[in-house]
Amino acid sequence: MERVTATRTRQDLELLARKIRARSLRMVTRAKASHIGGSLSAADILAVLYGEWLRISAAQPDDPLRDFFILSKGHAAAAMFATLAECGFIPERMTDTYCESGSQLIGHVTKNGLAGIEFSTGSLGHGLPVGTGLAYDIRSRNEINRVVVLLSDGELNEGSVWEALLFAGHHKLSNLVAIVDYNKIQSYGSIRNVLDLEPLAAKGAAFKWKVVEFDGHNIEEIRNFLSQVGSCDMPTLGLAHTIKGKGIHFMENELLWHYRNPSPEQLATALAALESEVK
Amino acid sequence: MRQVFVDSLLRFAKDDPNVILITGDVGYGVLDRFAHELPRQFINAGISEQNMIGVAAGMSLRGRRVLAYSIANFATLRCLEQIRNDVCYHNLDVTIVSVGAGLSYGTHGYSHFAIEDVGCLRSFPNISIWNPADTAEAQAIAELSLRRRGPHFVRLGKTEPGSIHEVPVDVEKPIEVVRGEGLAVFSTGPIVNAVKTAINSLNAEGHSVGLYSFPCLHPMDRQLVRKYVTERRLGRIAVIEEHVETGGLNSIISEIIAGSGIATQVMPWGVAHRSNEFGNREYLLELQGLSAEGILRRLAALV
Numbered sequence: 001m002e003r004v005t006a007t008r009t010r011q012d013l014e015l016l017a018r019k020i021r022a023r024s025l026r027m028v029t030r031a032k033a034s035h036i037g038g039s040l041s042a043a044d045i046l047a048v049l050y051g052e053w054l055r056i057s058a059a060q061p062d063d064p065l066r067d068f069f070i071l072s073k074g075h076a077a078a079a080m081f082a083t084l085a086e087c088g089f090i091p092e093r094m095t096d097t098y099c100e101s102g103s104q105l106i107g108h109v110t111k112n113g114l115a116g117i118e119f120s121t122g123s124l125g126h127g128l129p130v131g132t133g134l135a136y137d138i139r140s141r142n143e144i145n146r147v148v149v150l151l152s153d154g155e156l157n158e159g160s161v162w163e164a165l166l167f168a169g170h171h172k173l174s175n176l177v178a179i180v181d182y183n184k185i186q187s188y189g190s191i192r193n194v195l196d197l198e199p200l201a202a203k204g205a206a207f208k209w210k211v212v213e214f215d216g217h218n219i220e221e222i223r224n225f226l227s228q229v230g231s232c233d234m235p236t237l238g239l240a241h242t243i244k245g246k247g248i249h250f251m252e253n254e255l256l257w258h259y260r261n262p263s264p265e266q267l268a269t270a271l272a273a274l275e276s277e278v279k
Numbered sequence: 280m281r282q283v284f285v286d287s288l289l290r291f292a293k294d295d296p297n298v299i300l301i302t303g304d305v306g307y308g309v310l311d312r313f314a315h316e317l318p319r320q321f322i323n324a325g326i327s328e329q330n331m332i333g334v335a336a337g338m339s340l341r342g343r344r345v346l347a348y349s350i351a352n353f354a355t356l357r358c359l360e361q362i363r364n365d366v367c368y369h370n371l372d373v374t375i376v377s378v379g380a381g382l383s384y385g386t387h388g389y390s391h392f393a394i395e396d397v398g399c400l401r402s403f404p405n406i407s408i409w410n411p412a413d414t415a416e417a418q419a420i421a422e423l424s425l426r427r428r429g430p431h432f433v434r435l436g437k438t439e440p441g442s443i444h445e446v447p448v449d450v451e452k453p454i455e456v457v458r459g460e461g462l463a464v465f466s467t468g469p470i471v472n473a474v475k476t477a478i479n480s481l482n483a484e485g486h487s488v489g490l491y492s493f494p495c496l497h498p499m500d501r502q503l504v505r506k507y508v509t510e511r512r513l514g515r516i517a518v519i520e521e522h523v524e525t526g527g528l529n530s531i532i533s534e535i536i537a538g539s540g541i542a543t544q545v546m547p548w549g550v551a552h553r554s555n556e557f558g559n560r561e562y563l564l565e566l567q568g569l570s571a572e573g574i575l576r577r578l579a580a581l582v
Contacts, residue, residue, distance in 0.1 A: 111369065118340070123364055129330040130365060133337020140319065160361075163330035 008052065010219045016086060017047035017219075018274050021247045023082035023095055025274075029267040031099035033107055037257035038152060039079035041183040041216070041242040046083045048222040049148060058088040061115035067145055068134050070119050072127020073152035073181060074108040080117075081105050089116035125158030127151065128178055132164045135176035135235070146229060148177045154186030157195050162207070168235045169208030176235040177226075178209070181216065183244035185255050204237040216240030248273060280436050280469070281309060281378050283414045287421035288346060289313050292320050297342055298425065301335055303328050303349040305378075310348070328353050332361035332373070339371040344425060350379045351391040355432070359399060366430045367403040374424045374431040380410065380468050381521025382550065383437035385560040394550050396434065398526015401497050406430040408497035412471035415444040416494040423450065436469030438560075443471055443492060450494035452503055457482065459489025460512060462581055466519040467493040467528050470569065474519050477575035486582045489513065493528055501535045508536070508543055515581065517546045519574065521564075524549035548577070 020043040028036045050056075054067040071080045078098060085092045090105075097103035104112050108122030121127050131149035138145045155161060168176050182200070184191050191197055204211040212228055214221040222240070229236045244258065245251030248270040262270060289312060292298040300313055301322040314321045324331040328349060335345040347354060354377045355362065366373045377393060384391035400408055409424060409431065411417040417435065424431040448454055456471070457478050466474045471492045478488045489511065493499075507513065516536075518529040529547035536543050548569065556566050564570045568577055 119336075120364070120368060123360060125329070126333060126361065126365055129333020129361070130337040130340075132330070133334035134340060135337075136322075136334060137338040137341045137343060160327075160329035160333065163325075163327035164333065167324060167327065167330055167334065 013047050013051045013219045016051045017044045018247075018277060019086050020046055020079055020082045022271055022274050023085060024078040025248070025262060025267055025270050027078045027082060027095050027098040029262045029264065030096065032261045033078065033099045034259045034261065035075040035078065035107075036260075036262065037185070037244040037251060037254070038073060038181065038183065039076045039082075040246045040248065040251065041244050042073070042076050042079050042150060042181050043247065044217045044219060045150065045179060045181065045222060045240055046079055048219060048226065050083050050087045053223075053226045054148065055146070056116070058115065061089065065143065065145055068118050068131065068147045070121065070127045070131045070147070070149045071109045072121055072131070072149050073124065073155055074121030074127070076150075076152075076181075077105070077107055077109045080109050084114070084116045090114055124152065124155040125160040128161050128164040131176060131178070132168045132173065135168065135173040136171060138175055139173060146175050146177065148179065150179050150181060152186070153180055153182045153184065153191050153197060154194075156180065156197055156200075157186070165204070165207040165209065172208075172233045173235045174230050174233055177229050177238065178235065179238040179240055181242055182239050183242040185244045185253065185258065187258050189255070200239055204239070208234060209237040210234040211237045211239065213239040213241065216242035217246055280411060280414055280417045280439060283417045284376070284421045284433070284435055285309055285313065287418055288425065289316065291421070291425045292317050295344070296320065297344055299338055299343045299345045301331055301345060301347050303331050303347075303353055305350050306348065328358040329361050332358040332375075333365055335373045336361070336365035336369065336371050339373050344372045344374070346374045346376055346425070348376045348378070350377060351384055351387075351393050352377070352396060355393070355396045355400060362400065362430075363403050367405050370405045370429050372428055374433060376433045376435060378435045379437050380434040381436070381470065382560045382563045383469070385558055385563050388557065389554070393434070394522050395526065396432075397496055397522050397528075398530065400432050401526060401531070406432055406497065407495065408432045408434070409450070409494060410434045410468040410496050411450070411494050412466070412468055412492045413441065413443040414439075415442065415446070415448055416450050416492070419448055419450040420494060434468065438469075441472040443475060448494070452495070452500060453491045453493050453507065455489070456492050457488070457490035459487045461487065462515045462517070462578070463489035463491060463511070463513045464517045464519055464578070465491050465493060465528060465532055467496060468521055470519060470521045470564070473564070473569070473571040474574055476571040477578060480575055481578055481582065488578060488582060496528060496531060499531050499535065504532065504535050505539050505541060508541055513543060515544045515546065517548050517578070517581070519548045519569065520550075521569070522549055523552070
């Protein structure tokens with residue numbers, strides 16, 4: 001597939017999402033790594049963010065006026081690195097070394113001097129406080145950058161996330177966006193059975209965030225959500241209803257694919273399924 | 280000591296708008312002036328220490344020098360992973376200040392005894408750990424920890440100890456407070472004052488006990504410590520600290536001596552966990568033989 005460079009149409013973004021999925025699958029299979037399910041559920045969100053919405057540039061990754069993106073669910077590293085590769089921040093070949101000893105790309109997002117990575121994560125609950133600090137500082141200087149933090153739903157079990165939600169809501173950090181990849185499955189059970197988050201939208205609103213719920217696999221709905229960022233005096237909480245393992249039918253909604261790496265045969269099946277989506 | 284540190288911080292922050300003070304909802308009467316005079320450089324993060332450190336890290340990514348402030352173990356143990364992963368691993372310009380070193384908060388009880396913090400933080404990368412004994416050390420440490428890049432942890436006493444040093448001091452090295460031969464005490468933090476009193480009494484009776492204050496606990500100048508020990512022929516060293524014997528100055532010195540081949544006895548005189556003793560700092564230290572009188576008794580038995 002040829003690399004997408006200008007991403008404006010819905011089809012362009014859908015193509016980018018497919019490429020992110022395909023690359024993530026190849027990476028995780030080759031590396032025998034975990035967490036493909038949570039990478040696949042985030043692919044469309046990452047496609048819209050990096051393909052279009054974030055004011056960032058691979059040519060100037062340190063631009064002081066850039067938007068900041070933090071992958072607080074750092075275990076979706078494959079999707080993140082795949083996105084950076086597809087968008088020109090890191091060399092595409094580098095993703096072949098994912099999780100190899102000596103590689104710059106390891107199992108949780110690591111800053112490591114790589115362009116396009118703002119912060120190292122891996123332990124859940126850290127990304128939103130850091131993003132909140134960035135947003136607070138940006139606002140205190142009257143600057144225009146936005147901060148986006150992508151969290152997992154299981155991550156909302158961590159109290160530090162709620163500390164940050166409380167702080168950001170209180171301080172009306174309208175330049176801050178938190179997106180929950182709400183795929184309803186955490187690492188040892190479903191959200192509903194482990195620690196039910198519902199009513200989650202109400203919780204967000206109670207913490208003084210503007211809450212938008214949307215289909216996390218629908219490009220237009222993701223765009224519509226992002227268009228509402230900064231429209232009022234509150235930070236924005238996006239509840240992206242997603243499917244763990246989205247895009248590969250035998251992986252969808254299966255806890256197993258939080259952990260398991262695909263076999264070469266399963267990879268071939270998965271890639272064929274993605275190719276056949278091209279209309 | 281606390282006031283001297285905060286006054287230095289205020290002076291610094293007035294000159295440099297990049298200096299930010301963030302508190303975990305403590306500082307009544309101590310931080311009022313800062314909050315009043317520099318409101319744009321002051322944040323009360325509330326009683327959310329994990330978020331406080333995360334916010335500090337985020338702000339420092341944008342060029343701020345952030346001072347994160349609380350008491351006892353709240354700025355440290357409560358948010359240890361944030362200090363490790365967000366601040367130390369990323370080598371950020373964040374200074375963590377904890378007021379109430381050791382048993383300072385005596386009557387508040389065990390939850391407020393900061394006696395393991397050095398041992399915990401010493402394991403992390405990139406961090407400097409400071410434990411001033413008096414206002415002169417506190418002043419110098421304030422300047423260093425705000426100027427020098429990277430993470431810092433400053434452990435401040437609560438009440439005002441006596442003055443150990445007459446002149447400005449180099450806080451990056453162990454400081455000889457009393458010259459002596461043979462038996463020496465290595466100490467750190469507010470307890471140095473009591474140690475100095477005890478040693479002066481002993482030496483007035485003709486003994487020659489030495490005293491060294493260690494304002495900087497980490498990273499430690501190992502070569503310098505070995506040099507002091509060998510040049511001054513310190514055959515026995517008592518390490519007195521308001522910290523458990525594991526992980527603090529005793530462990531630091533023991534590690535240095537053990538790895539050096541120098542034949543010196545290192546005796547730990549730290550604080551023990553005692554769940555059935557309640558009282559103010561002086562009372563608790565007295566029970567542990569770490570008041571000036573207690574230290575005097577124990578040293579007298581050694582000389």
